[in-house]
Amino acid sequence: MxxxxxxxxxxxxxxxxxxxxxxxxxxxxxxxxxxxPAGIRIIHLMCSGAIDVVYILKxxxxxxxxxxxxxxxxxxxxxxxxxxxxxxxxxxxxxxMETLGLDQERVWLRWISASEGRLFAETIREYDGALKQQxxxxxxxxxxx
Amino acid sequence: MKTTTIDLAGADxxxxxxxxxxxxxxxxxVGSLLVPKKTTGGxxxxxxxxxxxxxxxxxxxxxxxMPVHAARIISNLTFRDPGEKIxxxxxxxxxxxxxxxxxxxxxxxxxxxxIAVDCLGTYEPKVFSALVKAGQDPAAExxxxxAAGSTSPTEGAAFRSACEICSFPGAVEPPLVDLVIxxxxxxxxxxxxxxxxxxxxxxxxxxxxxxxxxRENSRRREIIARLSxxxxxxxxxxxxxxxxxxDSLKGIQELLSTCMRCHNxxxxxxxxxxxxxxxxxPTFEHTPDQYxxxxxxKGAIRxxxxxxxxxxxxxxxxxxxxxxxxxxxxxCPNDIxxxxxxxxxxxxxQAMMEYEPGRSYDEPAPATTFRENEFAKEAGCGH
Numbered sequence: 001m002x003x004x005x006x007x008x009x010x011x012x013x014x015x016x017x018x019x020x021x022x023x024x025x026x027x028x029x030x031x032x033x034x035x036x037p038a039g040i041r042i043i044h045l046m047c048s049g050a051i052d053v054v055y056i057l058k059x060x061x062x063x064x065x066x067x068x069x070x071x072x073x074x075x076x077x078x079x080x081x082x083x084x085x086x087x088x089x090x091x092x093x094x095x096x097m098e099t100l101g102l103d104q105e106r107v108w109l110r111w112i113s114a115s116e117g118r119l120f121a122e123t124i125r126e127y128d129g130a131l132k133q134q135x136x137x138x139x140x141x142x143x144x145x
Numbered sequence: 146m147k148t149t150t151i152d153l154a155g156a157d158x159x160x161x162x163x164x165x166x167x168x169x170x171x172x173x174x175v176g177s178l179l180v181p182k183k184t185t186g187g188x189x190x191x192x193x194x195x196x197x198x199x200x201x202x203x204x205x206x207x208x209x210x211m212p213v214h215a216a217r218i219i220s221n222l223t224f225r226d227p228g229e230k231i232x233x234x235x236x237x238x239x240x241x242x243x244x245x246x247x248x249x250x251x252x253x254x255x256x257x258x259x260i261a262v263d264c265l266g267t268y269e270p271k272v273f274s275a276l277v278k279a280g281q282d283p284a285a286e287x288x289x290x291x292a293a294g295s296t297s298p299t300e301g302a303a304f305r306s307a308c309e310i311c312s313f314p315g316a317v318e319p320p321l322v323d324l325v326i327x328x329x330x331x332x333x334x335x336x337x338x339x340x341x342x343x344x345x346x347x348x349x350x351x352x353x354x355x356x357x358x359x360r361e362n363s364r365r366r367e368i369i370a371r372l373s374x375x376x377x378x379x380x381x382x383x384x385x386x387x388x389x390x391x392d393s394l395k396g397i398q399e400l401l402s403t404c405m406r407c408h409n410x411x412x413x414x415x416x417x418x419x420x421x422x423x424x425x426x427p428t429f430e431h432t433p434d435q436y437x438x439x440x441x442x443k444g445a446i447r448x449x450x451x452x453x454x455x456x457x458x459x460x461x462x463x464x465x466x467x468x469x470x471x472x473x474x475x476x477c478p479n480d481i482x483x484x485x486x487x488x489x490x491x492x493x494x495q496a497m498m499e500y501e502p503g504r505s506y507d508e509p510a511p512a513t514t515f516r517e518n519e520f521a522k523e524a525g526c527g528h
Contacts, residue, residue, distance in 0.1 A: 052423075053457075053458060053461040053462075054423055054428075054454070054458045054461075057454050057457050057458055057461075058451075058454060061451075061453060061454050061457075062439065062442070062443075063442070063443070074517065081515065084515040084517070085512070085513075085515055087515065087519070087520055087521075087524045087526070088498075088511065088512065088514075088515050088519075088520060088524075089461075089512065090524040090525065091497070091519075091520035091523035091524040092461060092465070092494055092497075092498070092511075092512075093461055094523060094524065094525055095493060095494050095497055095523060096457070096460055096461060096464070096490050096494065099388065099391075099392070099489065099490050099493055099494075100391055100392065100393075100394075100396075100397055100457075100490070101391075101392040101393040101394060101396065101397075102394065104525070105525065107525055108525040108526075108527070109524045109525050109526050110526065110527065111526065138394065139394070140443070141443070142394070142398075142443070143443050143444060143445040143446055143447060144398055144447045145398075145446075145447060145451075145452065145453040145454065
């Protein structure tokens with residue numbers, strides 16, 4: 001787990017962001033100089049509906065503290081309904097995680113549009129804060145997975 | 146719905162069914178039949194695709210063994226229209242998986258004449274083999290018991306764990322299937338029992354395959370309803386207990402401790418239909434430096450890698466359509482209770498999506514559809 005100079009736990013978040021909305025929103029957050037925690041690693045997807053759970057699970061089992069899937073607001077999907085299919089898939093994943101005693105709050109789905117740079121920064125700050133409360137992902141220390 | 150009770154007039158059960166299947170084949174209503182047939186070795190029944198009526202000999206629709214799930218075979222036969230009708234004999238879990246595979250466009254419903262049969266329980270293939278080698282006739286014994294309303298395994302043997310908690314003892318009904326062969330409450334030593342929708346019954350009568358005399362067996366329905374309730378109760382008990390076993394990371398690690406990632410559970414699962422599983426694709430062909438990198442990151446990694454991830458991913462991909470047939474248990478070389486894991490997770494997710502696999506051809510598979518306002522909280526969308 002990476003730690004900063006003050007030894008405070010800095011959560012590592014893997015962000016799967018859709019090209020048309022959230023990725024562009026993240027870009028806007030940068031160009032408008034919004035401040036947000038540096039622990040997010042962004043992976044660029046064409047659509048939140050393109051996410052397969054295998055990638056989310058890979059991130060979590062390899063020790064990411066949180067996974068954020070970002071897509072267009074309902075009704076705004078560039079491919080009409082990819083985000084709504086992603087919502088079902090992630091609801092299913094989180095339900096399965098809950099049944100098996102895995103922390104479902106390590107997966108969030110958020111709608112952030114291309115114009116919502118400020119919301120993107122706020123969301124990362126919010127998730128970072130929540131993950132600091134939860135502590136490091138216990139799977140990070142597990143070899144037997 | 147039309148019903149019929151046919152007097153065997155001295156013939157035995159398998160002989161009577163063979164004669165019926167031969168008439169079905171000769172009528173031209175089907176061009177071939179997929180039926181469980183005794184192997185040359187004599188201690189197993191496998192699916193046989195039969196064209197020649199003479200080779201219906203040694204078939205038994207009530208054989209209490211399921212070495213391969215028929216829905217998988219039916220998918221191989223009808224993923225494209227085969228150009229003729231194939232008659233298939235399916236037990237309840239096979240019929241329900243068949244319905245799911247039709248939705249996934251892996252089975253052509255129009256190419257099938259589906260004969261659903263009551264299920265009296267099944268033995269693991271090795272158990273069935275041992276019983277036969279000890280001189281027993283497990284199928285005849287269970288048919289005899291079923292007439293009285295319940296079945297239990299031969300002393301010293303056990304049914305497959307999936308069968309013990311299966312709440313679908315009765316054949317899947319028309320119009321999901323074309324014809325039902327009833328066994329529960331039927332005196333199979335003297336008579337055969339069938340049900341079909343009016344149109345199918347008329348066609349079978351016209352082609353002189355089967356007469357429908359409206360002699361209904363009302364006991365059969367009562368027995369199935371009672372057994373279904375009893376099994377649902379034991380299912381809930383078993384799964385409640387099992388869910389406590391897997392409600393933590395440690396529990397999952399203990400469960401999968403002996404997994405060697407052979408993929409047998411996936412290969413034998415009727416619902417896992419992908420021609421190329423992601424776990425057998427280049428996505429999971431890692432380079433040496435990747436493995437070493439991960440080992441460096443964590444200090445050590447289990448090899449073969451991604452064992453827990455394999456099972457978690459498979460749960461996510463197909464548990465919604467899991468019919469609880471237990472082929473995963475049968476296939477596991479190390480006796481990991483995969484079926485219990487899938488049913489424990491499945492009962493919750495299926496309830497969440499208001500979905501019951503095998504219930505209808507028309508309900509879309511949950512992953513292929515959505516509602517406009519749903520699952521915001523469940524998906525972690527915040528408030």
